[in-house]
Structures are given as C-alpha cells and as structure tokens.
Amino acid sequence: QVQLVESGGGLVQAGGSLRLSCVASGSILRINAMGWYRQAPGKQRELVASNTSGGSTNYADSVKGRFSFSRGISKNLVYLQMNSLKPEDTAVYYCNALVGNMNYWGKGTLVTVSS
Numbered sequence: 001q002v003q004l005v006e007s008g009g010g011l012v013q014a015g016g017s018l019r020l021s022c023v024a025s026g027s028i029l030r031i032n033a034m035g036w037y038r039q040a041p042g043k044q045r046e047l048v049a050s051n052t053s054g055g056s057t058n059y060a061d062s063v064k065g066r067f068s069f070s071r072g073i074s075k076n077l078v079y080l081q082m083n084s085l086k087p088e089d090t091a092v093y094y095c096n097a098l099v100g101n102m103n104y105w106g107k108g109t110l111v112t113v114s115s
Contacts, residue, residue, distance in 0.1 A: 001027060002025070002027055002030075004106035006020060006094065006109040011112045011113075014087055016085050017081070017083045020036065020082070022095030024095075027099065030100070031097045032053060033055075033097070034098070036049050038089075038092065038094065038111075039091055048080065049063070049067060051069050062088075066084045067082050068083075088113075089111060092111075094107075
C-alpha cells in the first residue's frame with residue numbers, strides 16, 4: 001500500500017508559477033515510477049509528467065518547456081514546478097505512484113489559473 005498527499009495548489013494569474021509537492025508513505029521502496037496527472041472540468045484525466053525511478057521523465061506536449069518534474073533528496077518526495085501557467089492549465093492535479101501494475105493516487109490539489 002502506498003499513500004500519496006499532494007500540496008501546493010492555488011490560484012495564480014496567467015504567466016505565474018506554482019510548485020506542487022507530493023509525499024508518499026507506506027511501501028515506497030516498491031514504487032517503480034511516479035508522476036503527475038491532471039483533470040480539468042468535463043475532461044478526462046491526462047498525464048502531465050511521469051518519471052521512472054532513476055530514469056527519464058516524459059512530459060505531455062502541452063507542458064514541455066514550462067513544467068519540470070523533480071525528486072527530493074528523500075525518495076518519497078516529488079515535485080512539479082509549473083512556470084508560465086496558462087488558463088488551460090486549470091485542473092485538479094493528482095500525484096501517481098506505480099507499484100508493479102497497480103496505480104495509487106492522491107486526492108488531488110486544485111490549480112486555478114486566471115486570465
């Protein structure tokens with residue numbers, strides 16, 4: 001079992017920045033990959049960035065060059081730095097952890113970008 005808790009969401013003007021954090025607890029040594037997803041109102045959940053442990057990071061085309069995934073010194077902490085935010089980035093952002101073929105999700109943190 002893995003538990004995930006996100007933080008850092010909020011209201012920001014277009015062009016601004018936010019940094020999201022995700023803390024994992026439980027069986028963190030079994031985590032194969034972690035990532036960030038988002039779900040805008042009326043839309044399906046979509047991948048924002050994913051990173052395999054010790055591997056490369058994949059980004060959605062819509063965020064490349066603006067968002068950056070990173071890991072903390074502690075293995076159970078990951079971040080999503082979001083720069084040059086756009087109104088279309090407004091969504092609930094979810095932290096994800098993959099253990100084997102099982103996905104774990106946090107409850108999400110809301111990011112609202114005003115124009």
